[in-house]
Amino acid sequence: MTSHFLVSRARHLADGLLAPHAEQVDQEGVPASHIEAIKRSGLLGVSAPVAYGGSAAPGAVARETAEILAGACCSTWFVQTQHHTPVMTLAKSELPVRERLLGPLARGELMSGVAYAHLRAYPRIPVRVTRERAGWRFDGTVPWYTGWGLNDVMLLAGVTDADEALFAFTEAREQEGLRPSDPMRLAALTASRTVSLELAGLWLPEESVALRVPYAEWAKTDRPKPTNASPAVFGVAEAALALLDEDTSGPIRTRLDNVREQAYVLAEHPVPHDYLEERLSLRTQAYEVLMAATTAAVVAGGGRSLSLTSKAQRLAREALFLLVQGQTAESRRVHLKALADRP
Template sequence: MTISPDALLARTRELADSLLVPDAARVDQGEVPASHLDAIRRSGVLGVSSPEAYGGAGAPDSVAREIQEILAGACGSTWFVQTQHHTPVRMLAKSRLPVRERLLRPLASGERLAGIAYAHVRSFPRVPVRATAESDGWRFDGTVPWYTGWGLNDVMLLAGVTDSAEIVFAFADAREQPGVRASEPMRLAAFTAARTVSLELDGLWLPESSVVLRTPQEEFALLDIPRSTNTSPAVFGVTYAALRVLEGGGEAETAGALRVRVEEVRRAAYELADHPVAHEHVEERLALRTRAYDLMRAATTAAVVAGGGRTMDLRNPAQRLAREGMFLLIQGQTSVVRRAHLDALADR
C-alpha cells in the first residue's frame, strides 16, 4: 500500500529523532553505518518522488523538500548519502527507455540505493569524462572528481560527454570493475563519513540498455539552471538545527529573531522553486540562495558563539553544523552561482 505524504513526513521525523540525531556526532567522526541507510530504505523516503505505480509515494515537491530539511538537520552525513538517490529516481521516472522498467521499482522501494557521478558535466567545455559509442554501448574514460556513498550504495548514475557535445547518462554498478578504480575515501572538513571518492574510468563499457538519457549539452545546461540556482533544502535544515541548538542553550530571543528572517526567505525560495517555468527568474533565485547562505552562517555562528569553548569539541553539534554549513556553500556550485555569491559578499 502506498504511504501518504503526511505519514511519510511523520516517519521521517521519527527516524530523525530516534536514530539520526542521537548518533550524529559519532557518525560525523566515523562512517555512515549501513543500519542508518537500511532504516531509510524501510521508511519509504527513497521513493518520495517516485510514481505510485512503481511503489513510490508520488508526493509533491513540497513534501520531498521538507524530508530533506529534516534529514539534513538530523545527521548531515546520512543525509548526504541518501540525497544522491533522488536525482536518478526522478530521471528514471521521466525516461521512456528500457532501463526505467529495470531500475525504477527497486530504487523507489529502497531495495537498491543510487549515487550520482555526473556533476563534472557542469564544467563544460572542459570534459573530465568522455563518452564514446562502442559495440552497441558506450565507453567512458576520464575522472569523476566526486562520488559520494562508495561502498554504501548499489548503483551510480554516470555521465560523459561525446565529441558532438551530447551528454550520455547511464547506470553502472557502484563497485570496482574493469574500467573503474576508486580512490581512498577523502578526508573532508565535513561529511567525511559519507565516503566520497574520485573514480578513474579507463574503458568502462556500459550497454545501450543502461542509458537513461541522451541530451545535447546546451539543453541539459538549461534544465540544470533550477538545480543550481534554487536554494537547497539542506541549507534550511542545517539552519533550523542550529536555531534549535541556540534555543536549547537559552538564547531563544536570538533564535527567534533569526527564525523570522529564515521563514521569509524559505517561503520565497520555495515559491520560485515551484514556478512553472523552471529556468526563469534566475537573478531572484540566486539572490534568495545567497540570503539563505547568509542566514545559515548567522545561525551556525550564533550557535558556536553561544556555546563558547565547548563548541571546539568535535562532538559538539554547533561546531559540526558550522562545518556542514561551510560545505553547503559550495555544494552544487556552478560558475554562475559562485559569481553571484562573491559579488553579493563584495557589495557588503
C-alpha cells in the first residue's frame, strides 16, 4: 500500500460513490456522473507527464488505484481504464496530435476510449486503413468498443496496405463513416456501454495520427502487456474476500497476497519481454485465486447470492469477465493447460 494522494482519492471515490451504487450501476449502466467524478479526481492523469497536467505516479500507484476502483465498481473501472493507453500513446508520440490532446486527457478535461484490440487478430485484418486525400480512410469492424456515450474521443487503429499499425484520434460519436451497434447485452459489465463499430469510409486527417509503425514493431511492444496479471483481478478478489469470515478468507487471502507480490515484482521488471512464461503463469494463478474468492462469496451467501441485487453474485460475474478481458491466444493456451492439468 502507498500513501500517494491519488490512492487516497481513489479510496474516497470508491467508498463514497462507486461501491454504494455498484449494484444499481450493474443493472442500469455507468452514469455520466461517475465519469465526471473520475475526471475531477485526477485519476485519469495518474501516469501522464507532469508537464501536461498529469501526476507521473509510479507504477505501484497506478496498480493500487486500479485495484481500488475495480473492487468498488468494476464497470466504472473498465470504462475509465481504456483512457490510459491513449494517454501513454500520446506521451511517447512526437506527432502534432500530442500537443492538441495530451494536456486535456492528462488533466481529465476529456476522456478517451480505445478501439485497437482487433489488431491482435493479425494476420486477419478487421480494420483496413488506406491513404485518401491528405489523410486516412478506415474500413471494417471494431468488435468491441467500451464507453460509448461516455467517452469524448477514441483512439482508433487499423492496418495499412504497407502492413503498418496506424493509430489515430477521432470524436467518440456517430459520424460519416462510423456507426455504432446497439449496446451489447453481456453476462457481466453490460453497464460499461460496449458496442461494435462499423467503419465504412471514415476519413481522418493526417494530424489526427498518433502512431504509425510497422505492425511487427508494434506487436513486439504489445505482446508483453497482456501477459501480466491485471490489478482488477486482485481488486475484485479483495472485494469478495471482504464478504467472508476470517476462517474462510484467511487462506485465500494468503494465496492472493503471494501471487500479487510475485506478479507486481515482474510488472516492475525493466525488460517487459523477459519472463513471459512466468508472467503468464502468475496471471493464471491470479485467476484461480479470483475464482476461489468469488465462488466462496457466492457459497457463503447461499440462495441470496442468486439475486441480481447480491454483491457476491455481481462479483462472480465480474470475475467471469476478467477471465477473458485482455485475453490473447497465448494467455488462453496457458490458462487452458493449467485447467487441464489440475488434479
